Amino acid sequence: MTLAELFMTIEAHSLVDPSIPISAYKPIDLSIHNSELKAINVSSSKDLETFIWNFRSQNNAKVVYGGYLEQRGIYQRSIYFNQQNTELERNIHLGLDLWIETETPIFAPVEGSIHSFKNNTNHGDYGPTLILKHDISNCTFYTLYGHLSVESIAKIKVGAEVKQGEQIATLGTAEVNGDYPPHLHFQILKDIQGFEGDYPGVCNKANLEFYKLNCPDPNLLLKL
Numbered sequence: 436m437t438l439a440e441l442f443m444t445i446e447a448h449s450l451v452d453p454s455i456p457i458s459a460y461k462p463i464d465l466s467i468h469n470s471e472l473k474a475i476n477v478s479s480s481k482d483l484e485t486f487i488w489n490f491r492s493q494n495n496a497k498v499v500y501g502g503y504l505e506q507r508g509i510y511q512r513s514i515y516f517n518q519q520n521t522e523l524e525r526n527i528h529l530g531l532d533l534w535i536e537t538e539t540p541i542f543a544p545v546e547g548s549i550h551s552f553k554n555n556t557n558h559g560d561y562g563p564t565l566i567l568k569h570d571i572s573n574c575t576f577y578t579l580y581g582h583l584s585v586e587s588i589a590k591i592k593v594g595a596e597v598k599q600g601e602q603i604a605t606l607g608t609a610e611v612n613g614d615y616p617p618h619l620h621f622q623i624l625k626d627i628q629g630f631e632g633d634y635p636g637v638c639n640k641a642n643l644e645f646y647k648l649n650c651p652d653p654n655l656l657l658k659l
Contacts (some may be wrong), residue, residue, distance in 0.1 A: 438625065441574050442655040447544035448600040450621060451498060460659050462532065463487065463494035465502055467526075477508055480609040486614030488532050491520045498535050500659060502528045503652050504643075529578070529646050530622030531653040537617035541580060541587075541604040544656060545569055550577060552588040553632025555613070560655055561620060562612035563573050563588045564632050566603055567597055577627050579634055581620035582612035598644045610616070623656065625649050 449455070465472065476482045491499050504530045546547030547569040555561040565588060569576050580603065587604035597603060606617045619634055626649055627634065638646045 447656050455497045459497035461494045461499050462501040463499040467508045480614050482573040500533045502532045513612045518544050529650045530620045530636050532618045534618040537606050537608045539606045540602050543597045543601050543603050546599045547597050551631035579622040583607050621653050623653050
């Protein structure tokens with residue numbers, strides 16, 4: 436069974452407040468192709484947050500989301516993404532972002548266990564990050580949760596079981612989450628490749644085909 440086939444059989448728990456209806460989720464375009472972003476200083480977390488919150492208000496949304504395989508300009512502010520080399524520049528987003536207020540509780544979409552966690556403190560990085568391991572119907576995969584609060588990873592233990600719908604974290608502020616507006620970076624991984632508490636969430640064009648296979652669309656599971 437492939438992951439795509441498995442996900443068709445799973446009713447995932449909401450990553451955030453399950454009382455929020457799907458109709459209150461709205462997709463947002465943060466790609467280099469969105470002309471509205473040309474007037475925004477996307478290197479400023481405050482300016483980007485204002486843009487996102489205005490979009491949310493204008494669309495009567497509770498949560499705005501998107502970004503899978505989106506080519507973005509917001510990473511050019513940090514040398515962490517190799518923006519000085521156009522061939523190696525990492526600017527293609529491999530997860531799905533949920534933009535919502537800081538301290539928002541985050542829930543496990545499916546049952547699993549804590550694989551690893553880490554505070555990734557590079558400028559533009561994830562900040563506090565949690566990875567869960569899932570073994571369902573003879574399929575093993577991992578889910579990554581980035582931009583969390585420091586408290587989210589303060590007292591957890593590798594190997595601890597996690598139930599579907601269990602609160603696993605809260606969102607962090609720009610001061611700890613890599614300097615972004617508050618949001619959850621959610622990513623699915625087939626092969627963890629030996630990483631612990633971290634995994635590339637952004638890739639370059641040269642490696643895109645590999646990461647498309649190893650990091651399938653999170654919305655296959657979430658069904659937003």
